[in-house]
Amino acid sequence: MSSLAPLPAFLYEPIVRTALMEDFGQAGDVTSAAVIPADHVSELALISRQVGVLAGIEVAAMAFRLVDPVIAITPLLRDGEALAPGTVIARLSGPTRGLLGGERTALNFLGHLSGIASVTAAIVASVKGTRAAIVCTRKTTPGLRALEKYAVRAGGGANHRFGLDDAVLIKDNHVAAAGSVTEAIARAKAHVGHMVKIECEVDRLDQLDEALAAGVDAVLLDNMGPAQLAEAVRRIDGRALAEASGRVTPDTAPAIAASGVDLISVGWITHSAPVLDIGLDVLES
Known part of the structure; x- marks a missing residue:
């Protein structure tokens, strides 16, 4: 929806930060630290696997940026746009440890909010x-x-x-x-x-x-x-x-x-x- 006003970042940054603190705990991502070299980089994409409506792309992006500000995120869609299986929502590149560290928190928010947008769209229709x-x-x-x-x-x-x-x-x-x-x-x-x-x-x-x-x-x-x-x-x-x-x-x-x-x-x-x-x-x- 082109008329959808974005949420100010200050409204959700503390929520995302708290979620990351919960996930990283006291020792951080010990799996990635053990398995992936610190200088390893990756190019990944957020991809929809279902029909639905996108919501929360900037919230998800915030999760990656808080883990590692070096990560580059290029959204290809805006919140309110329709999704189909295989739709590329955003491209990401940067340190692999950071990408994997922020993955679950970002997807938790993105999947949950897009789920709400999707069922709302269905009942509106x-x-x-x-x-x-x-x-x-x-x-x-x-x-x-x-x-x-x-x-x-x-x-x-x-x-x-x-x-x-x-x-x-x-x-x-x-x-x-x-x-x-x-x-x-x-x-x-x-x-x-x-x-x-x-x-x-x-x-x-x-x-x-x-x-x-x-x-x-x-x-x-x-x-x-x-x-x-x-x-x-x-x-x-x-x-x-x-x-x-x-x-x-x-x-x-x-x-x-x-x-x-x-x-x-x-x-x-x-x-x-x-x-x-x-x-x-x-x-x-």
């Missing part, structure tokens, strides 16, 4: 032609939220809130503690500033009516079937954003989107996306 945008959730790997949400954008999705401080999202436990939907929304309005949006989760149409009467900005329609979602959209009638959630997959998303909701939030695109198979190989001439 499944609702093409509807008004529904696919958004992610806070169901992310601890410490990797910024990267995983970036990968969702690379796959054509959009981001829900990044954390608890972004917006008010009143869920069922908040409603139970406050006593009612109306009271929970009233308390939220009294507490936050005018720039903070308020969304309320509902799983029944009577709760929806209550939330709309209280002037909520968005409603999270949780675990409703397509017919109930369509009725909810009719009742909302443009007065609030309509978001659907609950066990969304590429198979169920089209019917959900057909109800007319504005957003479909999907947790599994970040917490359960399979890794995309990408390897670091000698490039055949």
